[in-house]
Amino acid sequence: MNEERYLLGQSQGSFKDVYQRKLITNCKVILCVLACTGLIVFQESFYSISSRRKSSGNSPSLTLYSPCFRNGTHIPAKFGCSNCGQVANSVPLTWRLDGVSGSADMTSLLLMHDPDAVSVTGLDFIHWFVINMTLTDNAVIIPENASGNVKFMPEGSVELRNSNNKTGYHPPCPPDKDHTYIFQVCLINRMSKRLDWITFYDARDIVHRLEGCLCGTLKGVYPRVTTEKRKDISD
Missing domain, CATH: 3.90.280.10 (PEBP-like)
Structure with missing residues (x-):
């Protein structure tokens, strides 16, 4: 019964606060991993072009x-x-x-x-x-x-x-x-x-x-x- 109340957000405030902090932390970690992965893929695809643009700023x-x-x-x-x-x-x-x-x-x-x-x-x-x-x-x-x-x-x-x-x-x-x-x-x-x-x-x-x-x-x-x-x- 206590576990059900905890999952539903009806437990004591301290447990609820701990749960919310863990949830926020996990979400931040996931978003960071996704962002870094996307950045790596982007860098692999465009490193050769972006790192060698001429100083004039012309589009390749x-x-x-x-x-x-x-x-x-x-x-x-x-x-x-x-x-x-x-x-x-x-x-x-x-x-x-x-x-x-x-x-x-x-x-x-x-x-x-x-x-x-x-x-x-x-x-x-x-x-x-x-x-x-x-x-x-x-x-x-x-x-x-x-x-x-x-x-x-x-x-x-x-x-x-x-x-x-x-x-x-x-x-x-x-x-x-x-x-x-x-x-x-x-x-x-x-x-x-x-x-x-x-x-x-x-x-x-x-x-x-x-x-x-x-x-x-x-x-x-x-x-x-x-x-x-x-x-x-x-x-």
Whole structure:
């Protein structure tokens, strides 16, 4: 009976005061742990950027472009499966980082994907996925047809599997209509490991994980490829 009264706050004042003080203390401890945990996660994600902002106070930015096509225009045929029966070259890309200095504790990640493929394959198709690209300078260049050749890929690069379950660049080859392909380069902390990324086959999962990261985006359109041309390529 006394225990029931205590839990209901009907016991003597001294017991009630002790209980309230313990409750307040426990709440403070829990809030402190949650706050510290959130701070650690935030620091892990943004340390590389926030600690290297230039003294000018400019906001950091990452600009991605290709020497072969402008943002929102057509990707040249040689980078897709309309390449006259030849193996398609991977797209050349360049990106520039402003407002923050490059450092060895930062890496960049490249994702090329096709959101228009969802209606065809059920996936936001991953065409090219590269992680661990060392960023020691404020500009990085991937030359044409670099995929699969470590000599031409940025230092430390690891090309992962695309949605076709093959490593490296998978050329655009839309079967139903013109598709818009999205290239993204994002700045991430080097603490991110390969094992964190190897299980993805749908780009939507990767894009979701990159929310909040500093990224540069480039879009290119590739025209529909006829069944005959697609058959020639597969043969």
